[in-house]
Amino acid sequence: xxxxxxxxxxxxxxxxxxxxxxxxxxxxxxxxxxxxxxxxxxxxxxxxxxxxxxxxxxxxxxxxxxxxxxxxxxxxxxxxxxxxxxxxxxxxxxxxxxxxxxxxxxxxxxxxxxxxxxxxxxxxxxxxxxxxxxxxxxxxxxxxxxxxxxxxxxxxxxxxxxxxxxxxxxxxxxxxxxxxxxxxxxxxxxxxxxxxxxxxxxxxxxxxxxxxxxxxxxxxxxxxxxxxxxxxxxxxxxxxxxxxxxxxxxxxxxxxxxxxxxxxxxxxxxxx
Amino acid sequence: xxxxxxxxxxxxxxxxxxxxxxxxxxxxxxxxxxxxxxxxxxxxxxxxxxxxxxxxxxxxxxxxxxxxxxxxxxxxxxxxxxxxxxxxxxxxxxxxxxxxxxxxxxxxxxxxxxxxxxxxxxxxxxxxxxxxxxxxxxxxxxxxxxxxxxxxxxxxxxxxxxxxxxxxxxxxxxxxxxxxxxxxxxxxxxxxxxxxxxxxxxxxxxxxxxxxxxxxxxxxxxxxxxxxxxxxxxxxxxxxxxxxxxxxxxxxxxxxxxxxxxxxxxxxxxxx
DNA sequence: CTCAATTTGTTCGTATGTATG
DNA sequence: ACATACATACGAACAAATTGA
Numbered sequence: 001x002x003x004x005x006x007x008x009x010x011x012x013x014x015x016x017x018x019x020x021x022x023x024x025x026x027x028x029x030x031x032x033x034x035x036x037x038x039x040x041x042x043x044x045x046x047x048x049x050x051x052x053x054x055x056x057x058x059x060x061x062x063x064x065x066x067x068x069x070x071x072x073x074x075x076x077x078x079x080x081x082x083x084x085x086x087x088x089x090x091x092x093x094x095x096x097x098x099x100x101x102x103x104x105x106x107x108x109x110x111x112x113x114x115x116x117x118x119x120x121x122x123x124x125x126x127x128x129x130x131x132x133x134x135x136x137x138x139x140x141x142x143x144x145x146x147x148x149x150x151x152x153x154x155x156x157x158x159x160x161x162x163x164x165x166x167x168x169x170x171x172x173x174x175x176x177x178x179x180x181x182x183x184x185x186x187x188x189x190x191x192x193x194x195x196x197x198x199x200x201x202x203x204x205x206x207x208x209x210x211x212x213x214x215x216x217x218x219x220x221x222x223x224x225x226x227x228x229x230x231x232x233x234x235x236x237x238x239x240x241x242x243x244x245x246x247x248x249x250x251x252x253x254x255x256x257x258x259x260x261x262x263x264x265x266x267x268x269x270x271x272x
Numbered sequence: 273x274x275x276x277x278x279x280x281x282x283x284x285x286x287x288x289x290x291x292x293x294x295x296x297x298x299x300x301x302x303x304x305x306x307x308x309x310x311x312x313x314x315x316x317x318x319x320x321x322x323x324x325x326x327x328x329x330x331x332x333x334x335x336x337x338x339x340x341x342x343x344x345x346x347x348x349x350x351x352x353x354x355x356x357x358x359x360x361x362x363x364x365x366x367x368x369x370x371x372x373x374x375x376x377x378x379x380x381x382x383x384x385x386x387x388x389x390x391x392x393x394x395x396x397x398x399x400x401x402x403x404x405x406x407x408x409x410x411x412x413x414x415x416x417x418x419x420x421x422x423x424x425x426x427x428x429x430x431x432x433x434x435x436x437x438x439x440x441x442x443x444x445x446x447x448x449x450x451x452x453x454x455x456x457x458x459x460x461x462x463x464x465x466x467x468x469x470x471x472x473x474x475x476x477x478x479x480x481x482x483x484x485x486x487x488x489x490x491x492x493x494x495x496x497x498x499x500x501x502x503x504x505x506x507x508x509x510x511x512x513x514x515x516x517x518x519x520x521x522x523x524x525x526x527x528x529x530x531x532x533x534x535x536x537x538x539x540x541x542x543x544x
Numbered sequence: 545c546t547c548a549a550t551t552t553g554t555t556c557g558t559a560t561g562t563a564t565g
Numbered sequence: 566a567c568a569t570a571c572a573t574a575c576g577a578a579c580a581a582a583t584t585g586a
Binding site for chain 1: 285286287290291294295298303359364365366367370454456457458459460461462463464465466467468477478479481483487489506507509510511512513514515516517
């Protein structure tokens with residue numbers, strides 16, 4: 001009588017055995033269960049998850065088919081291998097690292113819409129530009145999609161270098177414009193879930209968790225020139241924050257790590 | 273035969289009507305459908321999603337119960353309101369804001385374990401202290417649990433003020449110790465999913481997304497004195513990152529806050 | 545070698561949920 | 566509203582493989 005589970009289970013409706021399977025998969029991926037190790041018996045799992053035996057079996061069956069578990073009648077169930085850590089994409093937490101990380105990025109642009117409704121801005125996001133262009137693209141790494149970007153780009157920025165905006169990431173393109181001064185740039189991160197469009201583009205199950213990132217860049221006149229809604233698949237991203245960061249950050253930059261320095265020095269950042 | 277949706281359905285096994293409902297919910301939340309507006313008729317939705325009429329009805333029923341849609345026989349279906357943002361907990365991204373945000377926090381300590389195995393550290397996390405104490409607690413806000421903390425605290429730090437560590441958040445307590453100098457402090461964020469323990473403690477569905485935060489603080493001798501695994505329920509947290517942040521951050525720090533500042537100035541951070 | 549304990553594998557029956565037409 | 570088909574979940578009983586006393 002899976003009381004707790006059934007209650008929550010009510011309206012979100014991912015089948016129980018799928019839920020159980022993903023928890024076990026997570027334990028394997030995180031190393032909590034190591035390869036070769038014998039995991040708990042069906043009876044124990046049954047008790048732990050408070051589900052029926054058949055349900056645990058279904059979950060084990062799923063992982064067995066994925067090659068993560070090895071079930072042997074009479075002996076037990078064993079972990080067969082670790083899947084590698086999928087969290088390989090380090091999200092940038094500063095303008096320089098962001099621009100750098102995007103420089104070599106080759107987005108696949110799906111659509112460009114010239115006459116689009118303006119983005120919805122919130123308090124502190126700056127003022128609307130008179131006109132926007134909407135660019136939608138999918139980012140790939142190793143031929144695997146990992147994020148979808150819905151971008152509102154101020155029309156007059158787009159027109160400055162329309163050709164490059166069509167084939168390269170927007171932020172480095174903006175960063176390279178000497179005549180554009182930045183006012184503010186920030187991003188807000190929230191965990192969401194994949195709607196059908198996103199699920200389809202990124203080849204992930206509908207409703208699976210995503211990292212939603214709203215990134216806004218304003219110019220020195222407080223006009224929101226870049227408003228992006230970026231959706232990452234959550235299983236490939238990681239975010240590292242240095243709490244005593246300012247200094248370390250500066251030091252890293254001073255070290256000249258990779259390429260970040262080259263674009264950084266020249267743009268005078270306005271106050272506000 | 274709902275071609276597109278059924279395909280996703282095969283991957284994720286979310287019931288069709290739930291999928292349809294979440295698409296419509298998303299349209300409401302994103303403002304694509306505004307309050308008061310009459311949405312498409314059942315027939316139109318039926319055609320759009322390529323599902324049976326009953327399925328659309330079920331989806332509408334879900335949103336109706338959530339109070340997002342208002343169905344009137346003979347007139348049509350209307351959007352009743354936008355949902356408010358549940359993401360009220362802003363995660364701290366600097367030592368000072370972190371300490372401040374925790375000062376008034378009253379954790380409910382569940383367990384204290386004196387002889388515990390040491391934490392598993394990774395490259396760059398510092399050296400193990402000779403002994404640790406393990407503290408497990410749940411954080412509440414408005415009588416609702418929002419995070420679970422599993423903390424390894426260096427034994428000699430714990431012994432300095434055991435009483436306070438039992439009733440107050442650990443970081444402010446450490447911050448208040450004049451004789452402890454900090455070496456490094458960082459956190460790594462990743463999206464995970466709730467296992468049975470977490471689901472139970474936070475009253476969330478098994479497998480629902482979480483924000484996993486590993487927070488590590490080392491002292492000036494590079495000993496990991498604070499190693500915390502914090503699990504937040506993902507639907508209440510938000511993370512804001514100022515990309516041009518150094519300045520704003522410095523300003524905040526300059527505003528006062530004796531505690532953290534004293535810890536900033538010293539120590540040679542050689543870093544690899 | 546047999547026996548018992550353990551552990552997975554299989555099969556019923558039942559109830560409910562999902563989706564179509 | 567109804568009939569149909571299939572998926573999900575439970576509990577319980579029994580079968581088969583493995584291990585060790």
